[in-house]
Amino acid sequence: MTHTLMKAIVTTGNGGYEKLVCKDVPVPDIGPGDVLVKVLAAGVNNTEINTRLGWYSSSVNDSTNDASEAKAAPAAPKSDGGWNNQTPFPLIQGTDCCGLVVNVGEDGDKSLINKRVLIRPCIREHGFGSLDNIWMGSDFDGAFAQYVKIRASDVFPVTCEWTDAELGTIPCAYGTAENMLHRANLRPGETILVVGASGGVGSAAVQLAKRRGVKVIAIAGDDKHEKVARIGADRLLGRSADLLAELGEQSVDVVVDNVAGSGFPTMLKLLKRGGRLVSSGAIAGPVVDLDMRDMYLKDITLMGTTAWDEVVFPNIVRYIEQGEIQPILAKTFPLSAIAEAQAEFLMKKHVGKFVLIP
Known part of the structure; x- marks a missing residue:
């Protein structure tokens, strides 16, 4: 490489935008089995904000917005504030990356060079037989920079007409949503409820559920209903809707809920037996x-999903290349405007994803 230095956003510890x-x-520097990727676009996610704030700590009970800059930032580093205990600050965050492979490690596949790729950010370092996982941008340096190093096995060439920014909307949100639907074994003909359907993961879940041939009920702010309907929601409900009155008990097969909070108990009542x-x-x-009775008397299964299964990311690339999903790019920002992007992100007035351009 002729470059020796690059621009990066370095998160120096738990706290605010400072x-x-x-x-x-x-x-x-790359070693055997690595590739060096020039970052073309990097999406903005809740997780980067949460990690900076130390929100994953068991000592934090607030919503992500209440824990944000509107409130006091953590006074001291959180020893359990990251996905895998303490975040290794200083850290280059950035979980989403569309990029161009510019170099490969010793004995690497040189045919990857100059290919546009998506990076799988969920790394199963002990193989897919173990649920242990580490994440780019949370556990090691990520894509909020001009270049990022990653294992060659976690880059996926993608051939499509999408822009770099559009591809930058994909990895975290669509990988997470696909993993959830895969684990839940969502089947054609079922009914799914997606809570928070206008966000990155929620809007991805709507599309990925619809392509599976199910009925999609989506919860989103009233001003976002038109856009969410456009990507496949069959029925839209507002965030303040009385869900039991609107839908009735035992009316849905699967709930995708990344919102939780006070609305969680209702979700179990909405689920059918099994x-x-x-x-x-x-x-x-x-x-x-x-209420444990709502769970065990109806044979409900509760699933947490962080470690992505092996089929998930290849599925996403295939859906893109076959034209089965569409990007929902809300807005782009220069990388240097990351604080502005995160502040606007927390306002939750957008549908889809914000993307940073180095």
């Missing part, structure tokens, strides 16, 4: 009321 420092850092609730987040609050 912890996001734009600076020159060395371009990563229903499944699948979650990979809790933006309205991680501590919920659970």
